[in-house]
Amino acid sequence: MPKDGGIGASSKRREDVRFLTGQGNYTDDINQQGQTYAVFARSNVANGVIKSVDTSAAEAMPGVLAVFTGEDFVEVGGNPAGWYIESRDGTPMKEPKRPVLAHGKARHVGDAYAAVIAETLEQARDAAEAIDADIEELQAVATAEAALAEGATLVHDEIETNMVFDWGWIEDNRAATDEAIKNAPHVTTLELVNNRLVPNAMEPRASIGDYKPGTGDYTLHTTSQNPHLTRLLISAFVMGIPENKLTVIAPDVGGGFGSKIYHYGEEALVLAAAKKLGRPVKWTADRSESFLTDAHGRDHVTKIELATEEDGTFIAIRTETLANVGAYLSNFATVTPTFLHGTLMAGNYTVPHVYVNLKAVLTNTAPVDAYRGAGRPEATYSIERVIDKCARELNMDPIALRRKNFIKPDQFPYTTPVALEYDIGDYDAVMDKLEEIGDLAGFAKRRADSEARGKLRGLGVNSYIEACGIAPSNLVGVLGARVGLYDAATVRVNATGSLAVMVGAHSHGQGHETAFPQVVADMLGIDEGQIEIVHGDTSKIPFGMGTYGSRSLAVCGSAVVKATEKIINKAKKIAAHMLEASDADIELKDGQFTVAGTDKSVAWGEVALKAYVPHQFPIEDIEPGLEETAFYDPANFTYPSGAYACEVEVDPETGKVTIERFAAADDFGNVINPMIVEGQVHGGLGQGIGQALLENCTYDSDGQLLSASYMDYAMPRADDVPFYSVDHSSQTPCTHNPLGVKGCGEAGAIGSPPSVVNAVVDALQSGGHDVSHIDMPVSPSRVWAAMNK
Amino acid sequence: MSQVTMTVNGKTASGDVEGRTLLSHFLRETLNLTGTHVGCDTSQCGACVVHVNGEAVKACTMLAAEADGASVDTIEGQANADGSLNVIQQAFQDHHGLQCGFCTPGMVMSTAALLKDNPKPSEAEIRDYLEGNICRCTGYHNIVKAILAASGQDVSAVAAE
Numbered sequence: 001m002p003k004d005g006g007i008g009a010s011s012k013r014r015e016d017v018r019f020l021t022g023q024g025n026y027t028d029d030i031n032q033q034g035q036t037y038a039v040f041a042r043s044n045v046a047n048g049v050i051k052s053v054d055t056s057a058a059e060a061m062p063g064v065l066a067v068f069t070g071e072d073f074v075e076v077g078g079n080p081a082g083w084y085i086e087s088r089d090g091t092p093m094k095e096p097k098r099p100v101l102a103h104g105k106a107r108h109v110g111d112a113y114a115a116v117i118a119e120t121l122e123q124a125r126d127a128a129e130a131i132d133a134d135i136e137e138l139q140a141v142a143t144a145e146a147a148l149a150e151g152a153t154l155v156h157d158e159i160e161t162n163m164v165f166d167w168g169w170i171e172d173n174r175a176a177t178d179e180a181i182k183n184a185p186h187v188t189t190l191e192l193v194n195n196r197l198v199p200n201a202m203e204p205r206a207s208i209g210d211y212k213p214g215t216g217d218y219t220l221h222t223t224s225q226n227p228h229l230t231r232l233l234i235s236a237f238v239m240g241i242p243e244n245k246l247t248v249i250a251p252d253v254g255g256g257f258g259s260k261i262y263h264y265g266e267e268a269l270v271l272a273a274a275k276k277l278g279r280p281v282k283w284t285a286d287r288s289e290s291f292l293t294d295a296h297g298r299d300h301v302t303k304i305e306l307a308t309e310e311d312g313t314f315i316a317i318r319t320e321t322l323a324n325v326g327a328y329l330s331n332f333a334t335v336t337p338t339f340l341h342g343t344l345m346a347g348n349y350t351v352p353h354v355y356v357n358l359k360a361v362l363t364n365t366a367p368v369d370a371y372r373g374a375g376r377p378e379a380t381y382s383i384e385r386v387i388d389k390c391a392r393e394l395n396m397d398p399i400a401l402r403r404k405n406f407i408k409p410d411q412f413p414y415t416t417p418v419a420l421e422y423d424i425g426d427y428d429a430v431m432d433k434l435e436e437i438g439d440l441a442g443f444a445k446r447r448a449d450s451e452a453r454g455k456l457r458g459l460g461v462n463s464y465i466e467a468c469g470i471a472p473s474n475l476v477g478v479l480g481a482r483v484g485l486y487d488a489a490t491v492r493v494n495a496t497g498s499l500a501v502m503v504g505a506h507s508h509g510q511g512h513e514t515a516f517p518q519v520v521a522d523m524l525g526i527d528e529g530q531i532e533i534v535h536g537d538t539s540k541i542p543f544g545m546g547t548y549g550s551r552s553l554a555v556c557g558s559a560v561v562k563a564t565e566k567i568i569n570k571a572k573k574i575a576a577h578m579l580e581a582s583d584a585d586i587e588l589k590d591g592q593f594t595v596a597g598t599d600k601s602v603a604w605g606e607v608a609l610k611a612y613v614p615h616q617f618p619i620e621d622i623e624p625g626l627e628e629t630a631f632y633d634p635a636n637f638t639y640p641s642g643a644y645a646c647e648v649e650v651d652p653e654t655g656k657v658t659i660e661r662f663a664a665a666d667d668f669g670n671v672i673n674p675m676i677v678e679g680q681v682h683g684g685l686g687q688g689i690g691q692a693l694l695e696n697c698t699y700d701s702d703g704q705l706l707s708a709s710y711m712d713y714a715m716p717r718a719d720d721v722p723f724y725s726v727d728h729s730s731q732t733p734c735t736h737n738p739l740g741v742k743g744c745g746e747a748g749a750i751g752s753p754p755s756v757v758n759a760v761v762d763a764l765q766s767g768g769h770d771v772s773h774i775d776m777p778v779s780p781s782r783v784w785a786a787m788n789k
Numbered sequence: 790m791s792q793v794t795m796t797v798n799g800k801t802a803s804g805d806v807e808g809r810t811l812l813s814h815f816l817r818e819t820l821n822l823t824g825t826h827v828g829c830d831t832s833q834c835g836a837c838v839v840h841v842n843g844e845a846v847k848a849c850t851m852l853a854a855e856a857d858g859a860s861v862d863t864i865e866g867q868a869n870a871d872g873s874l875n876v877i878q879q880a881f882q883d884h885h886g887l888q889c890g891f892c893t894p895g896m897v898m899s900t901a902a903l904l905k906d907n908p909k910p911s912e913a914e915i916r917d918y919l920e921g922n923i924c925r926c927t928g929y930h931n932i933v934k935a936i937l938a939a940s941g942q943d944v945s946a947v948a949a950e
Contacts, residue, residue: 012882019890020878020897022824022864029823122807202828202836202891202925254826254891255925287829509889509926679885679931686928710833710923718929719916723947748928 006522007739010675013514015507024252027206027221032280035208036065038270039124040283041114041131042292043106046140046364046703047153050106053114054132061130063123065277068269069114070103077237079263079328083335084480085360088168095164096156096362098328100238100265100272106135107155107327108364109705110292112265117273117281140703144301144322144361155327155362164325164334164360169342173417177355180316184307188390193775194378196299196324196697197690198713199371201508203254204285205294209270213278216245222267224250224536225260225506226546229483231538233263233331239271243538246271250536253508257687258370259294260508261548262331291708296697297371299324300337300378306386307353312396314405316353317345319382323360326367333369334360339479340375340467340549346416347383348427348463348641349405354417364703370548372687372749376466384462384754388761389772398758399435402463403428409732420467422639423735427463430665430730431643434461437727438645438663446647446660447766456650457660458763461643464751468743469554469638469734486633487556488542491520491563493571493626495612497605501563502534504544505556509683510745511676512552516560518672519739523564525591526604542629550743553672554638554734561738562630571607573622578602578610638734638742642666646689646755650763655784657760659689663725664751669733669742677744681726684748690716691749692756692776714777793857797822798866806853812846813837815853816863824864824894828923835922838895838902839863845902847921864894867901877901877939884944886935888926895922900936909940 003009018024041053055067078097085093102113114131118124141147141155147162155162168174181187207222218241224230227248235243253260266283273281285293300321307316323337342356373380391398406427407414414422435441443459450457470476473484490502501520505512513533521528534540544556572586575593579586585596594601610617611626647661664681671677694714698706707713733740753776760778764771764787771786794803797820804819816822816839825848828834837848840862869875874882877900887893896919903910903918910918915936916929924932938944 013885015890016882016887017874019887019893020864020874020881021868022822022894024824024890026823026826026891028827029817031818031821122809200925202834202889202923203826204828252890254828255889257925287831287834511888675885679888679927682928682930683888683926684928686930687925689928709831710829711831715833715923715925716928717916717923718919718933719913721929723912723933724928724930 005528006518007672009518009673011514011518011528011673013511015511015513026203026252026254027208027223028284030208030221032208032210035280035282036117036119036277037121037124038273038281038283039116039128040112040266041128041133043102043109043111043113043135045106045135045137046109046142047138048106048135049138050102050104050113051134051136055114057132058116058127058130061123061127063119064116064127065119066117066273067114068101068273070099070101073100074103076100076239079233079265080237081329081334082331082482084482085165085167085334085338087165088171093165093334094159094161095329096159100268108366109703110289110366111327115269117277140364142363142365142699142701142703144324144363147361147363155364162362164329164362166359167338169338169356169418173353173355177316177318177353180353181305181307181318184315185310186308186394188306188386188393189303190386190389190773191303192382192385192773194298194300194302194381195691195776197297197371197695198291198697199257199259199294199297200715201255201257201259204287204290205260205264205266206284207267207270208280208282209274210280211274211278218246218271220246220248220267220271222248222250223253223260224248225253225256225508225548227506227536227538228504228544229546230263230267234268238268247539250506256508257372258297258374258548261546262295262369287710288708291713292705293366295330295367295369296326297368298378299368302382304382304386306390308390312394312401312404314349314351317351317383318355319345319357321358323358324363324365324368325360326363326365328367330367330369333367336370336375341379343418343420344376344379344465344467345383345418348407348465350407351405352417356418365699372684373746374549376746377750377753380464380750381754384464385757385773388758399431399461403431421636423636424732425639425641425667426730426732427641430641430667431463433727433730434643434645434663434665437665437725438661440645443647450649456652456763456767458648458650458759458761458766460646460755460758460762462751462754462758463641463643465639465641466746466750467637468550468640468746469634469737470549470551472634472636484633485545486631487544487559488629488631489556489559489563490542490627490629491567493567493608493611495609497530497608499531500534501531501560502541503556503560504541504546505552506536506547508547510547510552510680511673515553515673515676516557519557519560520564523568524604525589550640550745553739553741554737554743555632555634557739557741558737559630559632562632563628566628566630567626570622570626570628574607574610575602577618578607635736638737640666640668640742640744640747642747642751644751644755646759648756648759648763650760650783652767652787655780655787657693657778657783659722662722664748665727665730666744666747667730667732668728668744669731670740671728672741677728678726680744681748682724684746685724685752686716686721688749688752689721689756692753692778694720694777696777791854793853795856795858796860798862808854810853811849812851812853812856813848816848822863822865826891826894828891833923835895835899836892838898838922840898840902845899864897867897880935880939884931884935884938886927886931892922892924896924896932900939904940909942912937
């Protein structure tokens with residue numbers, strides 16, 4: 001029976017009511033007294049020397065209050081990369097400065113070099129067009145390959161190279177991996193592109209800066225997935241505003257998918273402008289600016305080799321990857337292609353030797369950073385595509401080949417050659433579930449039906465594993481992280497027994513306002529409607545590292561559990577006093593504190609009231625009040641895994657691919673709200689199918705963005721996808737967090753692209769076409785070309 | 790600047806606009822009806838869909854001046870008279886047809902227009918109709934399911950998918 005509340009219940013989302021009635025409170029919905037508007041002047045060349053910026057005409061225009069240029073920010077700090085990654089030969093990471101506004105050089109189309117502040121948006125926009133900038137265009141480099149070519153233009157002259165690092169993981173594995181591949185009976189080689197994507201949260205970025213001269217207090221409303229991290233970056237690195245003088249508020253945020261993790265220069269600009277003018281300054285991106293300046297995702301070019309015995313037993317995996325990181329290092333740009341990618345390169349398999357080489361390369365394109373999945377989709381795609389190709393070469397069933405090499409349940413905890421310790425999993429069980437829900441046994445008949453209609457039908461299957469619950473601070477510190485990755489929660493019990501829970505995670509679609517109360521309600525035995533979640537405001541929340549990397553429940557949810565445990569411990573003391581019993585004898589069940597073995601009890605609400613009306617209260621033993629904070633730092637990553645199956649039809653006349661069926665079987669460990677979990681998987685599948693079939697962020701060789709609007713960038717629409725069949729009943733609970741949860745936010749985007757491409761290759765081969773690979777997106781033109789080569 | 794007057798959610802509303810002022814901008818900035826969202830600048834995303842004289846319109850494709858004298862309905866006017874969610878809104882909540890909520894007003898307004906013309910749309914008709922509404926969160930599964938449910942169709946088979 002489905003539960004009607006607490007852990008495991010599909011509680012309806014309380015946040016929906018405001019969103020469904022137009023009462024959401026997104027950043028651009030906020031207007032402040034005396035508000036002014038910022039519009040940015042952006043480079044229309046990808047690489048150019050900014051010789052002069054004449055702002056005099058703009059300054060003279062109606063309503064203009066101030067004009068800023070890069071010159072104004074020369075003295076302030078740069079926006080840093082969050083991880084330090086050393087090259088395999090020990091060379092330090094190259095870190096070019098990322099200024100608030102470009103100065104001296106513009107390094108990608110959209111790079112802002114000036115900003116106008118005016119009374120109205122229209123006045124600011126008109127004046128921004130009147131800025132006369134003399135930018136001498138230089139040859140640009142738009143791809144990693146071009147940027148590494150002999151004599152290539154330097155994106156940042158001062159670092160004397162375009163290579164940020166040449167990373168090996170693990171360098172000590174290199175020689176043995178090379179040797180194993182050299183001696184292997186069979187080696188499958190695949191060169192592939194993990195196509196560049198634009199995250200495209202539907203809400204464009206927006207920021208409002210405010211400054212109160214009387215107190216020196218700054219407030220930033222901004223579209224952020226992690227307001228505390230934004231505050232930290234602005235305070236400690238960019239502007240030097242003390243944290244006690246800066247409040248960062250991320251109100252309702254309309255999706256993020258990674259792109260709103262990072263601090264962007266526009267946030268610093270509106271704060272600086274607000275201080276100068278003593279008035280609030282608002283900036284809202286239009287969609288063109290989003291395409292040009294939001295951090296993009298993926299953009300890897302990889303060669304992968306899989307060495308096997310003749311019977312398919314895996315021997316070694318070796319990859320070489322060029323990762324385009326764009327013109328500046330965004331905050332997670334250095335960790336995404338390395339520790340979120342290379343460490344997953346053993347997949348779900350026992351493979352004795354793994355070596356990953358990755359070169360991160362600066363180009364004259366928008367910064368590239370974590371986008372839903374962040375490194376793990378790139379790893380999964382490479383592994384699961386090469387396994388599929390290998391199965392075909394060895395004439396083995398692709399599922400059987402995977403099963404043959406799966407890490408088995410009795411092998412956990414399992415340390416891979418790329419240094420992760422998977423705590424638990426059961427990959428065969430998930431694959432069994434996939435075969436069931438995807439009705440894979442019925443595929444042959446469905447293929448025959450398709451063929452009878454003149455269509456080719458293909459089945460693609462893959463497994464995936466991801467490292468989520470980011471992240472154990474001790475471990476990531478050793479690996480170069482410049483922050484800790486714990487999270488925090490404060491549970492505040494009000495005098496009448498209702499609760500406010502302040503969480504460091506930020507909800508921008510994930511349903512925290514509904515799911516977190518389910519956890520607390522379950523622990524206390526009270527109705528979840530009594531519990532309110534507070535998030536997204538640094539002045540109200542102890543601290544937090546925000547929401548990304550499928551971490552909210554596994555890390556912040558664990559902090560909520562620990563804080564609630566403290567509440568229960570104290571409440572038991574109070575109840576013991578009220579019941580004249582010993583603490584140890586008090587039991588909490590269904591919101592009642594009872595002396596064990598008796599019928600003496602007090603209700604939750606009575607204990608809460610006593611904490612705040614402490615008459616006849618043992619103040620020498622117990623403080624009044626009932627509020628507790630906990631920080632939780634995970635002991636390990638969590639390891640969600642799954643198996644996905646995609647069935648496509650290919651029209652041999654046009655090359656058009658349609659997704660006919662999609663099944664996803666996941667192991668997320670325990671599940672708090674099945675409805676929300678399924679929704680997260682659906683959304684990830686939509687994005688993964690989008691990557692595989694439709695989406696492609698394309699620059700020309702001059703660094704002009706060709707896919708800069710929804711006219712040119714193919715977002716998945718409702719008729720591009722089917723109803724999905726999803727299941728999360730295979731559950732091996734995480735062994736090291738109190739809820740046994742693993743995280744579900746990225747799985748769909750990680751697991752789905754390889755199954756789509758595997759299915760298309762399967763379909764084409766079934767039609768007699770000698771096609772072993774097509775790069776994403778598998779557009780009709782690419783498929784048609786592959787069939788007619 | 791010129792003055793425009795229109796009926797918005799049943800009430801008369803007027804304001805001064807520039808010739809270039811879009812209806813979406815007028816609703817958001819002059820009338821403070823911020824439920825109508827702007828997600829793009831090429832009339833693709835559909836977050837700004839409202840009804841003008843009963844027809845679904847992307848409010849970013851229409852000048853405020855063009856709506857002078859018109860009857861405009863927005864997401865803020867969709868709930869039942871007692872403030873409860875209407876059938877479409879309730880179906881979206883019941884079937885988890887929204888996540889971040891940003892595209893949602895446009896989805897609800899488009900759904901209302903669809904069901905007015907086609908009270909029992911098929912899954913394919915729904916997917917086709919939503920061509921002009923982009924959602925990045927849901928993968929569309931639960932939106933399509935919610936619309937089927939809002940039109941009174943049995944979605945238990947979808948639930949079992």
